[in-house]
Amino acid sequence: MQIKDLDEYILEDIESAEHPSDFIKREGYAVLILRLPEIGNNISIKSIVFLIEKSRVYRYNREQSRFEELGSVANMQELIEVKIEKLISSIKEYHFKIDSLEEGLYSFSFESSFMDSWVSYKKDVSLISRLMFHAAIVVGLLNSYLKKELQESFDRHAFEDLHEEVNRVENLAKAAVEKLDYLYDFYRAKVDEKMNRNVYYLTLLSGIFLPLTLATGFFGMNTGGLPYTNDPAGTWKVVVLSIILELLFFVPFILMNRKKSKRV
Numbered sequence: 319m320q321i322k323d324l325d326e327y328i329l330e331d332i333e334s335a336e337h338p339s340d341f342i343k344r345e346g347y348a349v350l351i352l353r354l355p356e357i358g359n360n361i362s363i364k365s366i367v368f369l370i371e372k373s374r375v376y377r378y379n380r381e382q383s384r385f386e387e388l389g390s391v392a393n394m395q396e397l398i399e400v401k402i403e404k405l406i407s408s409i410k411e412y413h414f415k416i417d418s419l420e421e422g423l424y425s426f427s428f429e430s431s432f433m434d435s436w437v438s439y440k441k442d443v444s445l446i447s448r449l450m451f452h453a454a455i456v457v458g459l460l461n462s463y464l465k466k467e468l469q470e471s472f473d474r475h476a477f478e479d480l481h482e483e484v485n486r487v488e489n490l491a492k493a494a495v496e497k498l499d500y501l502y503d504f505y506r507a508k509v510d511e512k513m514n515r516n517v518y519y520l521t522l523l524s525g526i527f528l529p530l531t532l533a534t535g536f537f538g539m540n541t542g543g544l545p546y547t548n549d550p551a552g553t554w555k556v557v558v559l560s561i562i563l564e565l566l567f568f569v570p571f572i573l574m575n576r577k578k579s580k581r582v
Contacts, residue, residue, distance in 0.1 A: 337353070338452050339456040346372075348369075350460055353452070357405065357409075374387065395477055412443055412494055419501060533560045537556055
């Protein structure tokens with residue numbers, strides 16, 4: 319089949335590298351568009367297009383804007399399967415990285431770089447999950463089409479296995495997203511706990527100096543009639559008064575914290 323013989327709307331979909339995964343049926347032929355992630359140092363998205371005409375399959379050459387004969391549907395299945403197997407291996411590596419991130423949280427050795435790693439992993443696995451969700455639907459439609467059109471003249475078990483592998487990648491990516499969400503909640507809890515502890519210490523420090531500040535401010539006023547002004551032991555009396563004020567503040571504070579600890 320020549321590319322000029324295709325439906326003009328299908329032709330637009332084929333020529334667009336941004337078109338999502340899709341399976342389009344027409345009288346006498348079908349078009350499979352698979353938009354899959356390729357994982358290296360960075361994730362890139364590759365769109366591969368197949369034209370299925372009876373039992374023959376053609377692959378679209380995007381650089382030359384034409385279809386090239388690939389062979390049978392078995393050749394198409396093998397080509398897609400190679401890409402899916404690479405994806406399974408790559409998504410497993412993401413799980414190993416996420417596990418290392420989790421171990422860091424449990425061992426209380428997480429660093430400020432946690433969020434940088436988390437955002438990077440979340441962006442990648444979310445993209446993989448979205449792409450594979452659509453790919454799984456499309457491969458399912460392809461299986462139904464081949465069962466109906468070719469019946470027993472193709473290896474249905476091979477295509478069912480392919481569909482399972484695509485679903486497996488999607489499930490692995492989805493599991494990675496869910497685990498990252500859990501790790502983020504755990505990380506936020508640890509950060510909030512640390513912040514609350516710091517606020518507690520600051521409050522305690524402020525409480526220590528509050529009675530002292532009160533005593534210093536009162537006895538430091540340049541007004542007449544202040545107590546202990548002419549008393550030789552006035553300084554010691556003020557110190558004792560400050561200690562009493564400190565006790566009046568801290569005793570209720572300590573008792574309240576003990577009650578909270580017993581409740582917990």
